[in-house]
Amino acid sequence: MSNTPLIDELVKGPWPSFIKDIKRTAEKNEMCKDLLNLLEMSYRDKKTHWKHGGIVGVRGYGGGIIGRYSDSPELYPGVSHFHTVRINQPAGWFYSTSALRYICDLWEKHGSGLTNLHGSTGDMVMLGTTTEHLEDIFTDLSEHGWDLGGSGSDMRTPSCCLGKSRCEFACIDTMAICHDLTNEWQDELHRPAFPYKFKIKIAGCPNDCVASIARSDCSIIGTWRDNIRQDDAAVAKYASGELVYGARADGKVDIKADVVDKCPTGCMSYEGGKLSIDNKNCNRCMHCINLMPQALRVGVDGGATILLGAKAPIVQGALLSSVLVPFIKMDPPYEEFKELIGRIWEFWDENGEARERIGEMIVRIGKGNFVEEVGCDPIPEMICEPRSNPYIFYEEYFEEE
Numbered sequence: 001m002s003n004t005p006l007i008d009e010l011v012k013g014p015w016p017s018f019i020k021d022i023k024r025t026a027e028k029n030e031m032c033k034d035l036l037n038l039l040e041m042s043y044r045d046k047k048t049h050w051k052h053g054g055i056v057g058v059r060g061y062g063g064g065i066i067g068r069y070s071d072s073p074e075l076y077p078g079v080s081h082f083h084t085v086r087i088n089q090p091a092g093w094f095y096s097t098s099a100l101r102y103i104c105d106l107w108e109k110h111g112s113g114l115t116n117l118h119g120s121t122g123d124m125v126m127l128g129t130t131t132e133h134l135e136d137i138f139t140d141l142s143e144h145g146w147d148l149g150g151s152g153s154d155m156r157t158p159s160c161c162l163g164k165s166r167c168e169f170a171c172i173d174t175m176a177i178c179h180d181l182t183n184e185w186q187d188e189l190h191r192p193a194f195p196y197k198f199k200i201k202i203a204g205c206p207n208d209c210v211a212s213i214a215r216s217d218c219s220i221i222g223t224w225r226d227n228i229r230q231d232d233a234a235v236a237k238y239a240s241g242e243l244v245y246g247a248r249a250d251g252k253v254d255i256k257a258d259v260v261d262k263c264p265t266g267c268m269s270y271e272g273g274k275l276s277i278d279n280k281n282c283n284r285c286m287h288c289i290n291l292m293p294q295a296l297r298v299g300v301d302g303g304a305t306i307l308l309g310a311k312a313p314i315v316q317g318a319l320l321s322s323v324l325v326p327f328i329k330m331d332p333p334y335e336e337f338k339e340l341i342g343r344i345w346e347f348w349d350e351n352g353e354a355r356e357r358i359g360e361m362i363v364r365i366g367k368g369n370f371v372e373e374v375g376c377d378p379i380p381e382m383i384c385e386p387r388s389n390p391y392i393f394y395e396e397y398f399e400e401e
Helices: 005-011 018-026 030-045 097-110 131-143 174-184 186-190 232-240 255-260 287-291 335-351 358-365 367-373
Strands: 084-087 111-116 124-129 200-203 218-224 268-271 274-277 302-308 322-328
Touching (some): 005 030, 018 030, 018 111, 124 131, 232 274, 322 335
Antiparallel strands (some): 084 124, 111 124, 302 322
């Protein structure tokens, strides 16, 4: 194996190391040997030795493959090309062992053998192949029922939590929504035409296990608009310690201290052994339900809250998504949601700047202007943060005679 003292430092310590995994794969793959040497050179020179990827893909698709070339092909020919292929993951990340074995065999045949399941985009990420293998990879994938994911300035591969398939808190069928939207927007997924990337992530409940509110341009978060279901007998069992959960070291729940006093909107009270909830002031934070899941359950009138605008800190700082629609029913064929997204995309296409995420555009033009242009009525839930300016300015409206 090559002499790589600098990157070998990353193998030390108690945590898993990607260097250790690459070295193990390099025992039977020449690309990975050159990859280790290129990484060592980058650490030594304190700069990257990857060139800008440029455009690379398969016939008919503009997205799904990220081109990557080394600036030192004469030194390390094994990574002169090292393209990344994104494969559209199944909804909820449910795999059979035969499906995973197929992917691994495919990548040992056509690529480096290195994989990444799953990145922020959500796709299966296959790291390292050459240009001449791309069409064969795509043909092989297609014949086995797989498709490429998104990359570039397009809609990225939608992803979701496992929803109602395994979770008792799910208010919407996340996997059905994810599958439908993926099929509906194939052009937007594979033929880049947006100012920049657009990610959709779907969470079944406000616990948001897919972290959609922090890392997707459009968050679909399951919620409910009726009352929290309450079992008073189970509440009494939590109070007595007959039912326990993880609120304290001993597993017991102090309803006053652990539940009521930590309600962010103060919509709960506990007096005389009776738990009362002012549901109109509940903001669906899930705290009480998480602590007493056998006593409190999500409502039955399920739907979703739609939020827009999250992104990681690349060009500008990180943004969290903020509410656009507090509640929308998400029943097939999801026409109301699709029409809303169509209006948003049309406005973004006409007004977004190059490589400007939709959240950045909203900050630039003002959320009030954005809401008006996409045809939504302004409501208090849309407020992202309190205004810092104490003065209020009103637009002048002139009615036609």
